[in-house]
Amino acid sequence: MSFFGDLQISMIVLCSGLGLVLIGLWGILTQRNLIRMIIGFSLLDTGIHMVMVSIGYVTGGTAPIINDDVPMATAVSRVVDPVPSALVLTAIVIGLGVTAVMLSFAVRIFRARRTLMIDECTESKW
Amino acid sequence: MVEGFITQVLLQPLGIYVVALGAGFLVPLFDRAHRSSAILLFFLALAGMVAIAGINLLAILNGAAPIQIETAGIAPPFAINLRFGLYEGGFVLAVNSIALLGALHWLPSLRQHASALLLYLIMVMGINGMVMTRDLFNLFIFIEITSIATYALIGMERTGSVLAAGFKYIIATSVASAFFLLGTIFLYYLTGTLNIDGMVAQRELISGPIGFIATLFLLTSLLIELKPYPANGWGLDVYETAPGGIAALISVGVSAGVFFALLKTLPLLDNYLSSIAVVGGATFLLSNLIGLKQDNARRLLGYSSIGQMGLLTLALAATVQLGIEAQLPLVAGGLFINHLLAKAGLFWLADLVNRNSTRDWSVLAGRPGRLLLFGILLSALVGLPPFPGFWAKWVLVTELAAGGLYPWITVVLLGSLLEAAYLFRWFTQALQTRESDTPDTIRLESLLPVALAALLLFATGYGMAVQLESDTLIMFLPLLAGTALWLLDGLPGLLKSLLMLVVVAAGGAWLTLDLEGLNRIFGFILVGGGVLLSLATQYRSDVRKGFYPLLGILLLSLATLLRAHTSLEFFFSWELMTLSSYLLVTLGRGGAKPALTYLLFSLAAAYFILAGFALAYAASGSLELAALGDTGSSMGLVFSLLAAGFVIKTGGLGVHIWVPGTYGEADDDFTAVLSAVVSKAAIFGLLLVAAQLGIRSDIGLDPAYVLGWIGMLTATFGALMAVFQEDIKKLLAYSSMGQLGYIVTGIALMSHLGWVAALYLTVNHFLFKGILFLAVAGVVLRTSERLMYKMGGLIKNMPFTFVATMIAIIAMSGVPPLTGFGGKWLLFNAMMEKGWYWLAALAFFSSAVAFLYMYRLLHTVFLGQRKLEHAQLREAPAILLVPQFLLIGIIMVFSAYPKLLLEPLSSAISPWLAGNLVWDGLSLHTHLGYWNAPMIMGVVAGVWMIPLLFLLLMSLTLKIQKVGQFNIVFAAERPHRPEDTHFAYNFFAHYDRALGFLVKPRATAFWNSIVEWSHTLAASLRIFYNGNGQTYALFIVMYLVVLFLVNGGLQL
Amino acid sequence: MIAEWFGRAGNFSLTLLIVTVYGLLVGAFIERTIAKVQGRIGIPYRQPFINILKTLVKRTAVSHGIMFYLGPVFRIAGGIGTLAFIPVIYGSETFANFSYAGDLFLVIYFMFFGQLGMALGAGESGHPYSAIGIARGLSQMTAYEVPFALAVISIVIQYDTLSITEIVAAQQGGWQHWTLFTNWVATLAAMLAFLGMTGYSPFDIFLAPQEIPIGPPTEFHSAYLSLLQTNRALFGATKLVLFMNLFFGGATGWIELMIKTLAIYMVAVVVGVAFPRFRVDQSIRFFFKIPTLIGIISIIYVQMMFTS
């Protein structure tokens, strides 16, 4: 704890999320193998999810359940925003769907052309 | 209960989702039982979605409040809400309708994949959601739903290229979605709400670095989804490879959804309006430029799609920037509907034709119905009347002008011109019959969706017209008449011709007889003359599919042109005239290619005119033609623009290169109409502009003086070029160009006498050029030749045609006593009066040069040696001769009593340019000279008759032997073949040696180099589309960076 | 009314007769002059008349068609008509002809009438040399029209009228009022154009007696030829009268007319005797150089001198 000093946990999550986004982007842009690109996309997706979570987090906050400990009046300042968490759930599902579709494309592309290299799929251009 | 469910739930906008999801759930179940029942359900669902959207939109149009839908019964921000207002309703209805038509089109494929039915429904529902939702995150979800459905649909094709393109598409859209998600979450961070309205309400919170980043992500994401140049290669690849049904839906449906998303988030992005406009404009211009280089039909449609979305984006940004959101339905809506129907139709058609290269579309040649559909869709896309795109572009351009955004006008018009270039080049390729083509196998019923799209285009076009104009019935009259004639197109040719004449005569009379002044005079020329010359169409008895309806449209649109009170009405009729005359030219034997040149120059002319009208509207705030003069300081510019447009249309020097091909290749009888009648519309326009603007003293003389020079140089060079022509119709074409040059100069004089001269010349040109082209039609009909040196000696076979030609030529040359002299005399007097001495000298020269080609025409065709194979030719058909001799009668009357003509001309001009012709009895006096036509006629008749009588008398003492054509002194040899005895080829070779350097085809070379340049530019601009998905992804990322930098990201 | 018309026609017939006879005599005179230069005696003065007569009393003829037949009629009608629109003697009602029907512009354009008709007639003969001659003649015509038009415009600016009578009237009152002296630049341009107009050497390539036997009329003979010969004299004299009216002060009597026109004609003759023939393209280029330049200068000159 001392090393991070007063770094807040949300900032760490945010930074690592953004880092993942960049790594993911790097993966998509540099890896020519479709599977690796999909992995890059997954990283990107995960990074975004982390960013989302970190946005809603209130340091030291508690779960957003209104009860006696967290009365209505002070809830806004004390609880973690529940909406991002909810959004992340949806986003994860969608990301999963997209990843699945991508993978199925990769499989079909491999079946059709016996390769997984994206730079060999350039017949439509100009 | 059921009733309640239907009215409370199903018929509400939310019912769309209910229906879609319900059907989506049931379709696989039904499919287990029976494939057909699943398909039936699928269509029922789609139809239901259309119906729901329609019913609700109707309610809103009838004044109901926009419907707010709150899910779970809780108001936002605590729950997602949807809205169904006017815009949403329009978009949803349009998308659902097109989805229904698309499903119809796609039915054969859908039958094979039951899951496709489900995906299709989901996709359409997703688009609906994108339009209706007011929640940012919900928007993301709908985008993703649509995307995943799209991916899956693309993935149904198992070919490698489709899959590759699909993968690129997924990568690109996924990255864009990621940006969207990031933007959304940052916005939520700032505003604490996901509701768009909520965010807009707290707009001030979205600021600072985070606000900037958030909106930037959102903007980039939406722009990327709209496929901006150059980050759009992935979209193009999908358009190129995916089946037409999917491509159509991506192009019009998904893009529409994204566009609507941009529309509703625009209040958040108001800092970026300029960026959005630039992106849209650049995409529009550059995709259309690159399209020039493309010959794959589907990819071409892709470029066009992207361009259209760019235009929409530009229109949206500009409208918002100018604060005229009230015009948004007309501009964006019009463009959108236009794009939606036309592009979907084209994608489907491309699917049916199933030819990759645009050149192979020649399978359509000779199939009028298919070509008509194709033509309608292309015309709509280009923005020709009466389709919605026309009205939208009109409003857009006028509003841009009103807002002072002149560069955008240039972009819009230039881009449209480029788009027209490649689209109509495609059409041209489709028109050309090739030997190798196998007939296409399109079944008639599969064209139904395309036809419906075309019909809807007409309907929506009319709808927009009603919004903009009151006098729509008259404006649409030519089209109605044309449609009626088209429905009768199966009748025999002669009957159709008669019908067309009756319709045009009746309609034209009704439209023009109550006109006054100038318009009345032009009414006689354009409508009366058009009908008179069209009589000659009876000389061909073949079916001529499409010819008569189009001619009817053309002639009636000329009539409506004269009736126009507002610049919109004028422009509408003008474009209708352009379109119909273009199509008529394509009907000629080799007409397709020159027709393209004709169309492009005509469109360029039209865009100049449009720009001129728009500027005038901006300056005067009125669309009335009569208000053109109230344009204040921009008068000179308005005048120059309009004059430039009309001069292009008259074939002014430098922009004349469309003239020879068009006049040469159009059907022979139609060329007469084109030259004698249609070209006068430009003269009318020019006079109109001159009357409203040119004569103002505050405009200064300069533009008019320049116009005068242009006219006279056109006359000179037209004549010079005609001298060196071997092709009889091209000779007359250049002659027309030259003669119109005189008229332009006459107008430019801006004096009473000058205008009388111009009008007189106009009437005269109509008379003699009508005769000449009809005579030539007869000659070409009989000889099947157009090269003059292959004819000769035809006076023996066609004496009446010869006499008609000779009289027409005397009337053209200006030799007294026929009408031509009057024109030359008036023009010369007017120029001397004005002090334009150099022009007068040039006029002398050019009228002398005109003698060369006139004599050449008469000599090489009718005189000299007749070819052996022409010995048995007959005289031209009587129906061709009748109009000629009617015109000769008119020439004779006007020659003897020019007062009959000059009085009305003079009084028509007096309202603008005061002044009167001074008559002393039958003698006309000007400041300089005098002209007594009847007396000249008498003297000439006298001095001609006396030697004739003398010669006849002497002939009594002579044994005159009528001899054969080879009985000539031939340096004591005998001639061997008519071909080498007839001096005809390269008739003015020595003139070529002396002055030929003046007529080297410089203009052609110039325009050719423009074409080459633009192709080269296009080739270098499309290097970004290297086909690599990673490159595309990189562009997307870089797009973000560039937007970041351009919008001042570094200064944060 | 009818009597008046007959009167006018009668007056004009008189003019026509005088001018034609005069034209023929001038032709003979010029021939004799050239003969003298060459050390010959030359033709008798009656020779042109005999020539016309001889062609007229030919007993056979051929016809290539109706336009061939009408060609000479058009040609001479052009000549007569041109004369009809020119006032011949200044101040004389009798010899004003029909000049009140039209102005200078009419005359200039009416000159084409005969040429066009003749060209059609010659064209129908089917002889290639006719067509070649016409092509050359027309081409050359476009070239000399330019300096001529410039000169005409110049004097129209100068006198501010297109009426020949008024142009002549403005030159009355002494030789110093002639256009020749008041606007010598225009006169020079017009006289250079005149060389081309007369068809004398060096601008006679369109007749080219040896290579394309006299060009356009190569097929014409017998009575046709007599009309053409008459017209050659008449039209030549008419052009002289026109030039005299425009540039040399017109004439108040026949003697003055004859002296002046002969003098004008001598210019063409002297040049023709002295210079060899130009090719068509050379003559076209010639007219577009110096004469056109002079014509342009004449307009500038007249604008400086007479309008301010």
Next chain:
Amino acid sequence: MKKTPSTLSTLENAGLSAEDQLLFSNARPRPYEPYPIKAIEDFANWARANSLWILAFGTGCCSIELRPLMTARFDASRFGVAGRPTPRQSSVFIIGGYVSVKTLKRIVRSYEQMQGPKFIIALGSCPANGGMYFDSYNTINQFDLYLPVDLYVTGCMPRPEALLGAILELQDDIKAGKCDGANRYIEHFDEYKANQKKVIKDWNMPDYNW
């Protein structure tokens, strides 16, 4: 020669192909009568005599003598003589010396294209009797077999003075109404034509060149 009445109103033109027949006139020439009033005919003859236009067609070496005729020394233009480049407008045909078969064909063509009344002066010995080429395989020996000659001028070659004398004599003959060669040719057309065709073997022109 005897007068032979023409039996057919048109000519056969057998030398022409069927196509060419359409392009040439096949009319048979007809003789013309003098003007009915003698005074007019005399006057016309006077005009004809005083306006002799020579066809500029030098058929052989004697044609060289035509040139001096027009120059200062002899100046035939005094007598109304002038050169004319086209047979249509000429009235006198001067056969300038020997006539080869090939030239004869052209002479016949040109002569027939001249308009009557028309006259022939044959210059030098060769047209008269073959002259020094009497035994040549290629030159004709008696020109008047083929065309009607009004006047022979002998000599090899005759001087211009002789030619001038011949012209003056021709003028006198014309004035006396004795030169009816054109009519004679037409009246004896068939004999003349037969003679022409006897030597001109490639007769690829119409029988009468209008």
Next chain:
Amino acid sequence: MMSELLDRLVRDFGVTDITERPPAITTLKVSKENGERLIRELRDREGFTHLNFIACTDWIEDGIFRLIYMLHNYDSKQNLGVHIDIKRDHAEMTSIHTLWAQAWTYQRELREMYGIHFPGSPRLEEDFCLEGWDAMPPMRRDFDTAKYSAERFGHREGRVSLVPRDHMKVQLYPNRGGDES
């Protein structure tokens, strides 16, 4: 140099009858078979690039036509006449229009005047000077031109042909009965 050339020609082509005539004309004779080859060699190798003419002489006594091809060398200003004898009754020679395009005109003339055939020469059968000639080629010495002329063109009655020598004797010395001595 010329002699070297001639030596070589003798060696390679078997030329005979070499005669040198001033100024700068050499004639030689070669067999019909070697003729075209020789001329080609002269043109391509020896610089005789110009064909002056092709002529023919009828040596009726020997039963031959002698064709004379006169060649010219622009560099050495030498003329070389190549004589080739061909049989009168089988008058045929290789055409050299492939060497000089203008040769076919000479060959046309020779065909017309002597009846020599040049297989392959263009337009050989067309009339050249004579039109419609229907008898023996007129330049053959066995063609009787006087007889032909008399038959074809007739004879003017009264025409007298005199031997100039005898006639002039009578003219100049009439009193001596034409005896000049």
